[in-house]
Amino acid sequence: AQSVAQPEDQVNVAEGNPLTVKCTYSVSGNPYLFWYVQYPNRGLQFLLKYITGDNLVKGSYGFEAEFNKSQTSFHLKKPSALVSDSALYFCAVRDRAEAAGNKLTFGGGTRVLVKP
Amino acid sequence: GAVVSQHPSRVICKSGTSVKIECRSLDFQATTMFWYRQFPKQSLMLMATSNEGSKATYEQGVEKDKFLINHASLTLSTLTVTSAHPEDSSFYICSARGQVDNSPLHFGNGTRLTVT
Numbered sequence: 001a002q003s004v005a006q007p008e009d010q011v012n013v014a015e016g017n018p019l020t021v022k023c024t025y026s027v028s029g030n031p032y033l034f035w036y037v038q039y040p041n042r043g044l045q046f047l048l049k050y051i052t053g054d055n056l057v058k059g060s061y062g063f064e065a066e067f068n069k070s071q072t073s074f075h076l077k078k079p080s081a082l083v084s085d086s087a088l089y090f091c092a093v094r095d096r097a098e099a100a101g102n103k104l105t106f107g108g109g110t111r112v113l114v115k116p
Numbered sequence: 117g118a119v120v121s122q123h124p125s126r127v128i129c130k131s132g133t134s135v136k137i138e139c140r141s142l143d144f145q146a147t148t149m150f151w152y153r154q155f156p157k158q159s160l161m162l163m164a165t166s167n168e169g170s171k172a173t174y175e176q177g178v179e180k181d182k183f184l185i186n187h188a189s190l191t192l193s194t195l196t197v198t199s200a201h202p203e204d205s206s207f208y209i210c211s212a213r214g215q216v217d218n219s220p221l222h223f224g225n226g227t228r229l230t231v232t
Contacts, residue, residue: 034220043122043209043223044160090159104150104221108159 002027002095004107012113019081021110023074023091033074034092034104035065044090050074061085081114088112118144120212122224129200129231137195137227139210145190146212150221151183154207166193200231 003026013019025031032051036044048059055067065076074091091107119142129135139149147168152160164185165173172185182204184196193212197204207228211221 036223041226041228043120043225044211046220046222049220103162103165106159
């Protein structure tokens, strides 16, 4: 079984400050890891993914995430947050060995509020 | 980038009627599509996995006779909510994955269903 935990329901940050959204995962094998962002009444937009290789992954809109195998974490970061980054962020995992339908398991989501 | 089109974006229907939601991959072939349901301020709940040319695989607790899924081509999957009731009111989101194993899911913009 695979699972994802996003320990913070909401993160508040001032515009221009660094933003971190935490994510830890659990899989029986090796993971594919993803971050998505959701704006109100919209579907999810893909931000970035970790498949293999460099542990630091760079994605859309200046976001990056670091894969840490020993801590089973994949925290999302942005050096300088913008008000427009305010949204709902989801971390997701898929076990590479998962044979049944390539299911993606989502965390509970973290709401980010960037204040001017 | 890969685009998934979901239609309609909003629908209001009367209790007892059926509603069909379409999900199309516009610029790639999707052998597998996924249907999710999202309750307010909650994460996505996978309802079913739709495979082109075969029967959908439903998650535990999801009524297959109520939520009919058809995936007739590599670019189209439909979800029909039959005999809708107010408790079926929710935000339904489809997603599709390309044919490369580690491809991210691409999401439609969702359908807000309100059953009166």
